[in-house]
Structure formats: C-alpha cells, structure tokens
Amino acid sequence: MIEVENVTQKFGPVTALEGLSLQIKRGEAIALVGSSGAGKTTLLRVLSTYMAPTSGKVSIAGHDVVTNSLQVRRLVGYLPEKDAIYPEMRVMEYLSFRARLRGLYGRTRVKRLREMVGRCGLAGLERALIGNLSKGETRRVLLADSLSGEPEVILLDEPTLGLDPMNVERIHSLLSPLHGDRTMLFSTHDMAEAESLGSRILILGRGKRIAFGTPSELREQFGVRTLTEVVKVSATGGTHG
Numbered sequence: 001m002i003e004v005e006n007v008t009q010k011f012g013p014v015t016a017l018e019g020l021s022l023q024i025k026r027g028e029a030i031a032l033v034g035s036s037g038a039g040k041t042t043l044l045r046v047l048s049t050y051m052a053p054t055s056g057k058v059s060i061a062g063h064d065v066v067t068n069s070l071q072v073r074r075l076v077g078y079l080p081e082k083d084a085i086y087p088e089m090r091v092m093e094y095l096s097f098r099a100r101l102r103g104l105y106g107r108t109r110v111k112r113l114r115e116m117v118g119r120c121g122l123a124g125l126e127r128a129l130i131g132n133l134s135k136g137e138t139r140r141v142l143l144a145d146s147l148s149g150e151p152e153v154i155l156l157d158e159p160t161l162g163l164d165p166m167n168v169e170r171i172h173s174l175l176s177p178l179h180g181d182r183t184m185l186f187s188t189h190d191m192a193e194a195e196s197l198g199s200r201i202l203i204l205g206r207g208k209r210i211a212f213g214t215p216s217e218l219r220e221q222f223g224v225r226t227l228t229e230v231v232k233v234s235a236t237g238g239t240h241g
Contacts, residue, residue: 001026001183002047002153007056009042009207016042017053018207026152027180031198032187033231038204040187041081044155047185048078060153074102077151081158081187083138087131091122091141094130095148102149116144121170136167143171154178156186160193172197191227201227203234210234 002024009017017039024030032040045051046058049069058065063072086094092113099109117123120140125133130141139159146154159175160168175197178184188194194201195215203210203218211218211234215227222233 001028001061002185003057003059004043004047005057007046007053007058009039009046009051010054016207017046020056020204020207020209022202022209022212024183024185026183029178029184029186029197029199031194031201032185032204033189033191033194033201033227034204034210035231035235037206039207040204041157042207043204044078044157044185044187047153048076048155049073050078074149075152077146077149077154079142079146079154079156079159081161083142085130085138085142087129089130090127091130091133092117092126094141095145098145099148104149112148112150113144116148119174120144120147136163136170139163139167140170143174152182154182154184154186156184158187158189160188160190168193191231195227203231205235 004020004022007017007020008015020043032043034040046053047060047065049065049072052066060072061075063075065072089097095113095116096109099113104112117126120143122140122144125137130138133141143159146156160171163171172193175184186197200212200214201218202212211221213221218227218230219225222230224230224233
C-alpha cells in the first residue's frame, strides 16, 4: 500500500530524513514514535504530498507522491500537528467547504458530513465559530475533515496532542474501529496510545529508521518490558529493525 524507498529530506544543512525505507500493508495502523526532531512530522508531510522528498521514492497504492500527487491526495486524509483552520468560519461551513474541495456534492456531501459530525462528537456545534471552540473541539473538527472523504490512507500528526483525557478517549474510540479497514499512520509521544492503536511501531531517530515491528517484537528485540524502555534504549544506539 505504502512504499518508501531510500528517502532523504533536507532543509538546507539539516537532514530531517536520511535513507529511510519501509513498506506498509493495506489495513495496517502504524505508530510513529521518537524524540522531537526525529523526522515524524517530515515523513507524514512527504506522504501527504505536502512536500517532495529531496531524494528517494514514495508511492501510495502504486501512485508516486511527486509525479501523481493529485491521485495520492484523493486517497489520503491528513491531520497536521498544528491546527491549520479558518477561525472566522463556522463548523459546518468549514466542513462543507473542505468536502467540496474533495469532490463531494449534493446529498452525498450532506449525508457524509452529518455522519462525521455525529461520529466526531460535534452535534450542536455545527453553527459555532471555529475561533470560539476549545482545543479538543477544534481537533475533532479537523479529524472530521480528514475523514470526510472516506480516505484509504489516514495520516495523523499527534492527533491527541494537548487534549484532556475525555477528548483523548473520544478520538481513540473513533480511530480504533478503523483498524483493518483503512491504512493509518499516526505520530505520538504517548507509548500507551502507540500500543493501543498501532499494529506496528516505527521508531525514528535523527531521521533514520531505528526499529520497526509489533510492540511484542520490539520489547523482545531490545530486551525490555515496556515500549517506553524500548524508545530509551533505541535513543542510545539500539539495534536497527
């Protein structure tokens, strides 16, 4: 489904990704973990066609993210780390605008947006100004937007960052049923979240692949009991996976 081949991403003298390669099967949920600056956000931006890699090749469902970016965007729903949203728009106005950009019109758009409003816990907020929403409400609007086109691939950059436990639980309950149905990549610093939502975990360090496997495989590989210990050990120069 997703193939990353020897990808390097540079920003001037800074190398954000270095020779990264991996394959992700359809229906997998991959947790991206690593310290700040490890390359998680950069990888998601490359996969979403937000930026082209400096070198290497990335394809999603057989479509190159550089030469066939429009087709890739039809397949992908992307939730950025920072809330890129229009505060002066109302919730349903924003979702409807975004849905039209994805080619949803008429009854199909109305039905789909009503479904997403319900699933994302936005009922009663349809006419609320986005600028007046709480952090958790805004995050759920963006999640509804990223899922509204029924994407085959879902890319989520820190989907629960800065949220209270109730909103974290709401988002987890929304994402969990997608396992096996959609291909999902999400970055997180929460190891419990990585293990509960991820079928496999990709550990990045300074733009390089440190390890990639199921939680149990990683614990066995590094000889530790918890994923938190796996990340700590890998940060000091653990075995590549």
